[in-house]
Amino acid sequence: MLHKGDALLEVCDLTVQFGGVVALNEISLEIYNQEILGLIGPNGAGKTTLFNCLSRLYRQSSGDILVHGQSITPFSPEDMAARGIGRTFQNIALFETMTVFDNVLTGAQFAMNCGLAADIFGGVKLRRERGETRDRIMHLLSLLDLADIADHGIADQNFAVRKRIEFARALAAKPSLLMLDEPAGGLNREEVAHLEDLIRQVRDQFKVAVLLVEHHLNLVMKVSDRVVAMDFGQKIADGLPQAVRAHPQVLQAYLGEDVA
Structure with a gap:
């Protein structure tokens, strides 16, 4: 993918120390509008730390993170969602007592324009927005093959279905950047192939950028426009998937692991 315009997100000389x-x-790295950026590296490379910094669960020791040119250093995770940065988690965090539809609805609150006053006093605008939100959620559920279980509880759903529900909830917030944390974890080969198609479809249909943190290298290499490789907390390669896969430092980092 050709980069057009300024970066959506910029990581600038980011350092994180724990003790x-x-x-x-x-x-340092950049993510551009509607780009799928894969982030790879062996265990302990720093991928999760970077991911958590970008979503503001962790605070950096130095450096900066810019979204649309604005520093997000003072922001909370909730602030990030309201500014169009959505994410999924390795450990799926859904509301067990709620239906599939209502779980996805919780993500939509960040994209709704009507505030507390409208919620209290009601009105045409609020009713219209709620109707539009319900329609949008049903569209998301259809896209992710979840519409038939929209009114079902979470407790009865298997792992792969729960992953799709969390995916839908992140999209419900209308993000400009969707951060996917190990989305292929626990999925079988057929489900991973479906995920590959889904990531592309979401990028194309919703015009979002995607940051994909994933151990499943074949998935990353097939779906990504560009790949960044990390090792020991540093960036060791950045470029087209084929070039990064053949990079000497990447091969060294994965020595003894399957990179074929």
Whole structure:
């Protein structure tokens, strides 16, 4: 994909230390509008630390993160969602007592324009927005093959279905950047192939950028426009998937692991 315009998100010389341990060491990268960026690296490379910094669960020791040119250093995770940065989690976090539809609805609150006053006093605008939100959620559920279980509880759903529900909830917030944390974890081969198609479809249909953190290298290499490789908290390669896969430092980092 050709980069057009300024970066959607910029990471500038980001360093994170936990006590005396340097988890990220002056790492820099960019994500562009409607780009699928894969982030790879062996265990302990710093991928999750970077991911959690971008979503503001962790705070950096130095450096900066810019979204649309604005520093997000003071922001909370809730602020990030309201500014169009959505994410999924390795450990799926759904509301067990709610239906599939209502779980996805919780993500839509960040995209709704009507505030507390409208919620209290009601009115045409609020009713219209709620109707539009319900229609949008049903569209998301249809896209992710969840419409038939919209009114079902979460407790009865298997792992793969729960992953799709969390995916839908993140999209319900109308993000400009969707951050996917190990979405292929626990999925079988057929489900991973479906996920590959789904990521592309979501990018194309909703015009979002995607940051994909994933151990499933074949998925990353097939679906990504560009790949960044990390090792020991540093960026070791950045480029087209084929070039990164053949990079000497990447091969060294994965020595003894399957990169074929």
